Amino acid sequence: MQKYIYLISIIYFGLLVGCNPDLDYSIKGYTQKIIVEGVIESGKYPVVYLSLNVPLSKSVDTTTILDYVIRYAKVTVSNGDKTEILTSKWDKSYFPPYVYKGTEIIGEEGRTYDLKVEYGGYTLYSSTTIPAGFQVESVGMNQTAVDSLRTLTVKINLNDNVKNSYRIQTWKRKDTRFIKTPVLFNDGLNLSGIQTFQISPYPAKTDSSFTEGKYFVVGDTVDIKISAIDSVSTLFFKDLNMFSLVSGNIAVTEVKPLHSNISEPGFGIWYGAAIRMERVIIK
Amino acid sequence: MRHILFALAAMFVTLVTYAQQTYHILKDTTDSNSIILKVQQIKEIDVRSSYPLSKIKSGSSGISVDVNELKKLPNLLGDSDPFKALQYMGGISQAGEASANMNVRGGDNDQNVILLNGCPVESPTHILGLFSIFNPDLIDQMRYFKSGIPSEYGGRLSSVIDIKNNVQAPVNTEIAGNLGVLASRISLKTSLNKDLAVYAALRMSYLGTVVIPMLVRLGINPRLAQNNFEFYDTNFGFNYKLSSATRLSGHFYAGDDKLEVSCNDKFVIEDNASRWGNRVGGVQLSHVFTPVFSMIHNLNVSNFYTTSNLNWLNTPYNVNSERTTFNYKSDFMLVADNHNLKTGLDITVANLLPFAFNKETNDTLNSRLKYNQFTDIALYFRDEWEKGPVLINAGIRAAVHLKHPDRPFSTSMALNELMVTEKLYTAIEPRFFSRWLLDEASSVKVSASKHFQFSNRVQLINLGLPVEIFVSASEQVKPSSLWHFSGGYFRSLCDNKWEFSVEAYYKSFANLLEYGGKLNDLMIEDNIEKLLYRGRAYAYGSEFMLRKNYGKFTGWFNYTLGWNFRQFDDINNGMPYLATNDRRHDMSLIGIYQINDKLSLSVAYVYATGSRLNLPRSWYIVDGNVVLEYSKHNSFVMPDYHRLDLSLVYKLPVWNKLNSELNISIYNVYNRANPFMVYYNTVAEGGNFDYKIKMHYLTPILPSLSWTFRF
Numbered sequence: 001m002q003k004y005i006y007l008i009s010i011i012y013f014g015l016l017v018g019c020n021p022d023l024d025y026s027i028k029g030y031t032q033k034i035i036v037e038g039v040i041e042s043g044k045y046p047v048v049y050l051s052l053n054v055p056l057s058k059s060v061d062t063t064t065i066l067d068y069v070i071r072y073a074k075v076t077v078s079n080g081d082k083t084e085i086l087t088s089k090w091d092k093s094y095f096p097p098y099v100y101k102g103t104e105i106i107g108e109e110g111r112t113y114d115l116k117v118e119y120g121g122y123t124l125y126s127s128t129t130i131p132a133g134f135q136v137e138s139v140g141m142n143q144t145a146v147d148s149l150r151t152l153t154v155k156i157n158l159n160d161n162v163k164n165s166y167r168i169q170t171w172k173r174k175d176t177r178f179i180k181t182p183v184l185f186n187d188g189l190n191l192s193g194i195q196t197f198q199i200s201p202y203p204a205k206t207d208s209s210f211t212e213g214k215y216f217v218v219g220d221t222v223d224i225k226i227s228a229i230d231s232v233s234t235l236f237f238k239d240l241n242m243f244s245l246v247s248g249n250i251a252v253t254e255v256k257p258l259h260s261n262i263s264e265p266g267f268g269i270w271y272g273a274a275i276r277m278e279r280v281i282i283k
Numbered sequence: 284m285r286h287i288l289f290a291l292a293a294m295f296v297t298l299v300t301y302a303q304q305t306y307h308i309l310k311d312t313t314d315s316n317s318i319i320l321k322v323q324q325i326k327e328i329d330v331r332s333s334y335p336l337s338k339i340k341s342g343s344s345g346i347s348v349d350v351n352e353l354k355k356l357p358n359l360l361g362d363s364d365p366f367k368a369l370q371y372m373g374g375i376s377q378a379g380e381a382s383a384n385m386n387v388r389g390g391d392n393d394q395n396v397i398l399l400n401g402c403p404v405e406s407p408t409h410i411l412g413l414f415s416i417f418n419p420d421l422i423d424q425m426r427y428f429k430s431g432i433p434s435e436y437g438g439r440l441s442s443v444i445d446i447k448n449n450v451q452a453p454v455n456t457e458i459a460g461n462l463g464v465l466a467s468r469i470s471l472k473t474s475l476n477k478d479l480a481v482y483a484a485l486r487m488s489y490l491g492t493v494v495i496p497m498l499v500r501l502g503i504n505p506r507l508a509q510n511n512f513e514f515y516d517t518n519f520g521f522n523y524k525l526s527s528a529t530r531l532s533g534h535f536y537a538g539d540d541k542l543e544v545s546c547n548d549k550f551v552i553e554d555n556a557s558r559w560g561n562r563v564g565g566v567q568l569s570h571v572f573t574p575v576f577s578m579i580h581n582l583n584v585s586n587f588y589t590t591s592n593l594n595w596l597n598t599p600y601n602v603n604s605e606r607t608t609f610n611y612k613s614d615f616m617l618v619a620d621n622h623n624l625k626t627g628l629d630i631t632v633a634n635l636l637p638f639a640f641n642k643e644t645n646d647t648l649n650s651r652l653k654y655n656q657f658t659d660i661a662l663y664f665r666d667e668w669e670k671g672p673v674l675i676n677a678g679i680r681a682a683v684h685l686k687h688p689d690r691p692f693s694t695s696m697a698l699n700e701l702m703v704t705e706k707l708y709t710a711i712e713p714r715f716f717s718r719w720l721l722d723e724a725s726s727v728k729v730s731a732s733k734h735f736q737f738s739n740r741v742q743l744i745n746l747g748l749p750v751e752i753f754v755s756a757s758e759q760v761k762p763s764s765l766w767h768f769s770g771g772y773f774r775s776l777c778d779n780k781w782e783f784s785v786e787a788y789y790k791s792f793a794n795l796l797e798y799g800g801k802l803n804d805l806m807i808e809d810n811i812e813k814l815l816y817r818g819r820a821y822a823y824g825s826e827f828m829l830r831k832n833y834g835k836f837t838g839w840f841n842y843t844l845g846w847n848f849r850q851f852d853d854i855n856n857g858m859p860y861l862a863t864n865d866r867r868h869d870m871s872l873i874g875i876y877q878i879n880d881k882l883s884l885s886v887a888y889v890y891a892t893g894s895r896l897n898l899p900r901s902w903y904i905v906d907g908n909v910v911l912e913y914s915k916h917n918s919f920v921m922p923d924y925h926r927l928d929l930s931l932v933y934k935l936p937v938w939n940k941l942n943s944e945l946n947i948s949i950y951n952v953y954n955r956a957n958p959f960m961v962y963y964n965t966v967a968e969g970g971n972f973d974y975k976i977k978m979h980y981l982t983p984i985l986p987s988l989s990w991t992f993r994f
Contacts, residue, residue, distance in 0.1 A: 033912065035903040053901040053912055095904050180907070240908055258910065267912070268905055 030055045034070065034119055036268035041227065041275045042109045042130050045102035046077045048086060049094065050117065053267075068096075073119035075100040079111055093177065107272060109133045115270045117262075125263045130272030131164045131228045137194055139224060139280050141216075149215040150282050152199040154226060156185075163189040165234040167273070170201045171223040172216070174208040178225055187238045189231055199224065216282045224278040233271035235259035340718075340726065345428040345443065346372070352837070354419060355875055355885050355932055362463045362989065363946070365422055366407065366415035369444065371871040373786075373826040373841035374429045376864070376891055377924070384408060386864040387429050388767075388788055389822025389847035390441025391795075393740035393751070398445045400520070400534045402565040403438075405587035405606055405740075409514040409540055410465075410488065416516055416538050416561060418484045420459040420470040420993075421448040430769035430788060431716035431730030434663040434678030435614060435625060440734045440765040440792065448534060452480035452522055459993040465490055466514070478524040487515045491543075511543040528571040536563040559589040565610075575618040583610040605636040606738075606753050623667040625678075631659040633738065634690075635753040637811055653809070656687040657755045659737055665714065672720035680712040684737040686757045704758045710735040725774040728786075736763040741796050741815060752811060754796060759812040761794045771826075782830045792820040799853055818851030820862060838874035838886075845869065855916035863917060867892040881934040886927070893921030893958075927952040943992035954984040 038048035050070035054060060060068070075086040086100035107113070110132050117124040137155035144151060156166065166185040169178035179201040186195065200214035216222055229237065239258045260267045341347075353365035370377045374388045384392045384407075397404045399417070407415050424447040428436065436443045453472040460469035470484035491511035516538030523531045539560035565583035572578070588605040614627040635655040665678025688703040716730040740751040756762040771786030800814030808814055824845025831837050847865040854860065872888040898919040899911035930948040951957075 030900045030914075033901075033903070035905060037905045051903060053903040055901050056899055095907070237906070240906060240910065267903075 032265070034117065034122065034124060034262075034266040036115075036117060036124065036126070036262045036266050036270060038115055038126075038268075038270040039273060040077070040105075040107040040113050040128070040130065040271075041273045042107045042133070043275065044107055046084075046086065046105060046107070046113065046115075047102075048075050048077075048100040048115070048117070048270075049096050049098070050075070050100065050119070051096040065095075066097075069098050070096070070119055071098050073100070073117055076116040076118075077102055077105055078114045078116075079105050079108075080114075109274045111272075113270075113272060117266065122265055124266035126261050126266075126270035128233070128261070128270050128272040129230060131230050131274045132159070132162055133274050134159065134162075134164070134228050134276065136226060136276050136278060139278050140196070141280070141283060144215060146215075148218050149212075150218060151214065152216055152222070152224070152280070152282075153196050154199060154224065154278070155194055155196050156226065157194050158186065158192050160192040163231045163234075164228040164274075165189060165231075165237070166197070167227045167229060167237065168197065168199055169225045169227075170199060170216075171225070172209045172212070172220055173222075175203070176208070178223075179203045179207060179209065182241055184234065184237050184241055187234055189234060218282050220282045222280050222282060224280065226276045226278070227273035228276075229271055229273050232259070232261050233269060233273075236261070236269045236271070340720065345426040345432075345445070348372075348425040348427065350419075350422050350425050352875065355883055356873065356887055356928075356930060362414055362461065362466060362468075363419050363991075364415050364417075365419055365425060366417045366444075366446070369425075369427060371839075371841070371873055371887060371889070372427070373828050373871075374788075374843055375427075375442075376843070376866050376869045377889070386866075387442035388824070389790060389820070389845060389862065389864065390765075391864070392742075394439050394441035394736065394763075396436055396439040396443040398443070399536060399563055400446075400448055400532075400565060401567060401581045401612065402534070402563050402583035403585050403608065403610065404536075404561055404563055405585060406559070406561060409516070409538065410512060414466070414514075416536070417446055418448075418468060418470060418486055418516065418518055420461070420468065421482065421484055421518055423447055423449055423451060430732075430767060430786075431676070431728070432714065432732060432734070433625075433667075433676055433716070434665045434680040434712065434714045435627060437629065437661050437663070437680050437682060437712065437734070438631070438659065438736065438738075440736045440763060441790075448518065449480075449482045449520055449522070457993060459991070461989055461991045463989045464987050470518075479521065480523075481521045482518070483520075484518040485515070486517075488513050511541070514538065514540040530569050531566065532569075533566040534564065536561065557589070557591040560587070562586040577616050579614045579616075581610070581612040583612070584608070585610070601639075601641040603636060603639040603641070604751070604753055606633065607635075608633045621668055621670050623669075624665070625667075626664040627662075629659075629661040629663070633657050633659070633755065635738070635755055637754060638743075638752040654690040655753070655755050655757070656690055657737065658685045658687070659683070660685075672726075674718040676714075676716040678714045680710075680714065682710040682712065682735060682737075684708040684710070684735075684756050684762060686755060706756070706758045708735075708737065708756055708762050710762065710764070724776075724779075725772070727770070727772055729770040731766075731768050734765045734767065736765075739763060739796050741798050743798055752798070754812065754815065757812060759810065760796065760815060761817065763792065763794045763796070765793075766791045780831060780833045782828070782832065784826075784828045786826045786828075787824070788826075789823040790821065792822075794818075795820050795849065797849075797851060797854065816851045816853045818849055818854065820847070820849040822847040822862075835877045836874065837877075838872070840873075841869075841871045843869040860916045860918075861895050863895050863897075865892075865895055865917075883932045885930045885932070887930075888925070888927045890923065890925040893923050895920055921958055924957050926950075926955055926957060939994075941992060941994040943990060946989045946991060948987050948989075950985040950987065951983060956983070 033053045035051045035053055036048065037050075038046065040046040050073050052068045052070065054068050071088065073088075075088075077084050077086060082105055084102050084104045086102050088098060088100045091097055091099040105113070107130050109130050112127060112129045115124075115126045115128075135157040137157055140153040140155065142151045142153065152170075154168065158164075165187045168181045168185065170181070171178050181200050182202045183197075183200065185197045201209070203210045203213065236259045258267075261270060262268050348365065348369065350365045353368040354363045356363070356368050356371070369375055370385055376386050377384075385395065386392060387395060397407050404416065407417070409416055424445075426443075426445045428443040428445075429441070432443055449472060452474050454474075456471070456473040458469070458471050461467060466486060466488040468484065468486035470482065472480070472482040474480040491513045516536065518534065518536050520534035521532060525531055537560070539558060542557045563583075563585045565581060567579060567581050569579045570577060584607070586605070586607045589603065591602040592599065609632045611630045612627065614625060617624045633656065635657075637653075637655060659682060661680055661682040663678060663680040665676060667674065667676040669675075684707070686706040686708075688705060712733045712735060714730075714732040716728070716732075718726055718728045720726045737756045739754050741754055742751050754760055767788065767790045769786060769788040771784055773782070773784040775782050794817055797816045797818065798814060799816040800808065800811075822845065824843055827842045828839060830839035843866070845866060847862040848859045849862045850857070850859040868891065870888075870890045873886070875883060875885040877883045895917040896919045897913060897917050900914040901912045902909055903912065904910070928948065928950050929952055930946060932944055932946050934942075934944045
């Protein structure tokens with residue numbers, strides 16, 4: 001008898017745990033957009049990635065995702081004096097896995113760069129300025145509860161007259177790429193003077209340093225990349241950070257789109273970044 | 284002397300060979316002076332009655348709900364819930380699957396005044412809305428107003444739900460209870476002496492202590508053991524007759540919900556432990572000066588809190604919100620000729636913690652905590668006048684809202700100028716209701732009223748969980764207001780056994796609030812009022828009702844055809860859009876068949892157009908992040924909601940004074956997958972992207988058995 005009671009209970013509460021069917025979701029007014037992600041860093045060539053937005057409910061895999069990668073666009077960058085058509089090639093380390101890269105124009109702090117993308121009969125425009133340089137005062141190491149692990153902080157001298165925010169990335173020796181800190185520092189654009197920011201890289205599960213998370217192992221050599229971006233780019237990355245954190249939660253009342261600086265029917269960001277690199281050995 | 288529902292009841296006592304006497308009895312008062320008990324033996328009483336006209340003649344006293352009838356309706360998981368059954372009434376729609384939250388004629392969930400013995404209750408639900416907080420064994424009276432709300436009620440825009448526990452002193456000690464699948468309850472009512480009656484009740488769930496451990500032991504997903512969900516509530520109260528004309532009563536309610544989730548991949552959140560609950564207490568003093576003049580004084584305290592500890596990106600956080608109100612209300616009632624006059628004072632002092640996000644390891648974020656404080660004072664006057672076929676209830680409510688300077692949580696916090704600015708709002712709320720009896724079987728009712736709401740709960744996340752921020756009118760946020768016009772035709776049929784009505788309404792809202800920020804803005808912005816969008820709304824529709832009140836078969840059919848638009852400058856490019864709770868069609872069909880003295884069968888069917896959501900239409904990847912691209916605001920309609928429930932109640936033979944009955948219910952008979960919530964299901968690994976919207980449904984076909992007893 002007890003057995004039957006158990007059996008009935010299992011079925012009953014098993015039902016409560018619930019099933020998760022797909023919603024019968026029909027696409028409402030889907031329009032294709034050209035997604036632009038481009039950057040010109042100080043001392044480096046411009047880099048642009050292009051893709052199309054994917055209708056919701058489309059499942060894509062490593063093969064079909066390529067249908068949404070733009071490989072035949074004409075991408076032009078100009079600094080006012082010189083104009084360059086970027087050349088393209090595969091870049092399997094990134095998504096979209098196809099990059100448009102310059103070989104002539106090099107980013108200079110304080111200079112403005114125009115972007116023109118021509119694809120499928122559309123022409124998109126954008127413009128950005130690499131912020132003025134800034135000074136990294138120092139990189140600090142802090143003890144943790146575990147002897148062999150440290151946390152890092154970086155001190156930056158913020159210029160009162162310049163409204164920049166800062167992105168910080170780290171590259172531990174076992175990493176194969178720069179890992180982002182999911183925080184955009186000074187995203188309120190209201191800090192000034194010397195400020196200390198905690199570096200907390202948030203590696204993906206596929207990254208080798210995933211288990212270390214925000215900690216740094218004694219003896220490791222770490223490259224720290226600090227990028228200053230202007231107020232327009234700040235708005236974009238501020239929203240982007242939040243989208244990535246809450247993207248699993250449909251219920252959030254999101255009513256504002258991201259702040260794009262690409263003309264229609266494009267969307268995305270073309271930004272300049274003033275770069276400072278620091279290398280530390282964790283002690 | 285028991286409470287009488289209607290403001291003025293003319294009671295005719297006719298005994299064979301005795302003369303007719305008329306007594307005036309005032310609403311909500313104690314009056315034992317007028318009637319003198321006299322014991323005498325009589326041979327025979329001949330009682331004759333026609334079926335009373337319930338809604339045709341009713342005035343502005345709202346709609347009285349037959350609690351016992353609602354208890355017979357199919358229930359979920361073995362617990363009857365008259366409060367939740369209000370959703371079967373016309374114009375009231377369920378806020379979501381299995382939810383006890385409700386939207387009245389296009390209003391939001393926070394626009395309902397919910398009173399427990401006169402004391403406001405902020406959040407009336409347990410366990411994701413599956414149960415209401417009201418113990419069914421204690422509810423004696425339940426009334427609701429969706430239009431023509433008289434001026435003694437205020438503070439919220441859309442409706443009033445007035446619940447009274449244990450109004451009548453029990454003749455004998457009474458113990459009642461219920462054994463259910465997830466929770467059980469027990470209550471005691473007794474009279475300690477002829478003047479003092481007390482009651483106490485307890486309800487507890489045992490999901491985490493019994494059900495889940497049992498399932499885990501049986502080999503069901505061991506991750507279940509890492510999660511827990513419990514709730515409890517308790518009620519205490521007394522009625523004390525100080526004299527034949529004076530009565531003192533008191534009540535206290537406390538209830539908590541606890542949710543523990545060990546890991547939620549979708550939120551990158553771990554070790555989430557949330558707790559929320561209400562504390563409600565009050566005392567009431569009533570006195571009858573003369574048979575036509577009486578007063579009532581209420582002193583109430585109400586507290587609602589939420590607290591959540593979670594680990595987000597390896598950092599512990601604590602999220603809080605809280606609302607505490609102290610309320611004094613007095614009512615004076617006078618009957619003079621055809622006039623029933625009522626006036627009174629309503630004072631509320633409130634302290635709100637809108638939303639606090641504390642990083643446990645970083646003191647600097649703690650300093651962002653601040654309390655909003657305000658005082659509301661309202662004076663009202665109304666006159667209900669009845670002559671011949673005409674009844675008019677006209678009144679006015681004058682309210683003042685004074686927003687005090689914010690109070691910092693810690694002394695280290697510097698308040699900016701906006702936070703310390705005092706702000707005064709005044710509001711005049713005219714109320715008008717009229718009923719015209721066309722003949723003995725039909726009437727027309729019209730109403731027009733203005734309402735103000737100074738304190739809102741703004742929803743952050745559209746779940747059954749109370750993830751909301753408390754906001755009060757201030758320098759930055761204007762009070763919400765509403766003009767509500769309503770009219771209807773009511774008719775009885777077949778010797779009053781049947782009733783039919785059709786009503787139309789139009790509501791025009793101003794200064795409604797929507798949260799316009801991102802979630803992380805709450806952690807950064809001191810003035811969360813800056814993150815709110817303000818706009819207007821209008822709702823209109825018609826309600827049709829057919830009801831059979833008497834006979835072996837009773838029941839009703841309600842259908843509402845409604846539209847609900849919103850217009851915010853900052854949303855949808857300033858163009859009007861359909862609100863989340865827009866329900867074009869909303870229907871309920873209830874049937875109760877008394878098979879014999881012991882057995883009754885009830886059926887409930889509900890249908891409603893799906894609510895609207897703001898969903899994305901495509902996605903793309905930038906900087907390694909999947910980003911959603913949205914379509915026009917709220918352009919997505921959820922699947923329609925419909926469900927059929929059945930219930931069979933069998934009255935067991937009385938055993939040693941023990942009256943009990945078995946309730947067999949089948950919830951969602953045809954296993955309709957009604958969405959409880961929707962979420963993004965993301966697979967974005969190894970170059971494979973499967974990014975879809977999926978839905979959870981909580982309640983598939985659910986048979987349940989419960990045993991209710993009383994002795």
